[in-house]
Amino acid sequence: MTPSRKKVEGARPKFIEWLVARGAQVLRPTNEWELVRFDCASGVAIVYGNSKGGTTFTGEALKAWEAFMGSGAWSAGARTKRVKLSPIVHTLLERDGDRCFYCFGHTSDADRSVEHLVPVAHGGPNHISNLVLAHRACNALAGHMSAMEKIRIREQRGAQ
Ligand SMILES: [Zn+2]
The missing domain is CATH 1.10.30.50 (DNA Binding (I), subunit A)
Known part of the structure; x- marks a missing residue:
């Protein structure tokens, strides 16, 4: 079960902080439906909010969210453990x-x-x-x- 849009929006600042701490590269959303967009070893993952107050998760997003809400371990993986970017x-x-x-x-x-x-x-x-x-x-x-x-x-x- 995916969380409600409201729940994700409420937790968003903490979730983003949590993602960055685990090596994900948080990207700027490209449209109003994207609540959280980040890149990790398996590619770009997105949490979408919809007009009915629900959410859709793509890529690693749900795994990361569930680890964030629970005590599960999650890491963005090798690709985003990057050297300092200009x-x-x-x-x-x-x-x-x-x-x-x-x-x-x-x-x-x-x-x-x-x-x-x-x-x-x-x-x-x-x-x-x-x-x-x-x-x-x-x-x-x-x-x-x-x-x-x-x-x-x-x-x-x-x-x-
Ligand atoms: Zn090319």
Whole structure:
């Protein structure tokens, strides 16, 4: 049985704190129905609230919630026991999650680069609005393309 939306909302600040302490990477919700969104070794997990006051849990979310409510042990696992992230990477992860801008695959601390959509050499700003995360190989492939070409690659991949 999943808890009521009200119950999750009431416990949310403590739950988030609890998740972070266990190595999860708490992400910013992407829409109003997401109560809690976090990343762990098995991928992104989400607690949704619905208009009827109920909840839906995806990924590891229910396991984590039950451990949080009980005395069960839970850990986010290896992938998010990460080295200290640079502030810009941290902000991009919060905004976009850990997926590659080009191929939509998960990136890891070992294989992740910050990509300028408009290259600095072409006057692109070092601002967050011009930055995305990408695999090193994907980034290298797109290195000499214009921003329009880069977005086209992404759209082609996304349509598959
Ligand atoms: Zn990629």
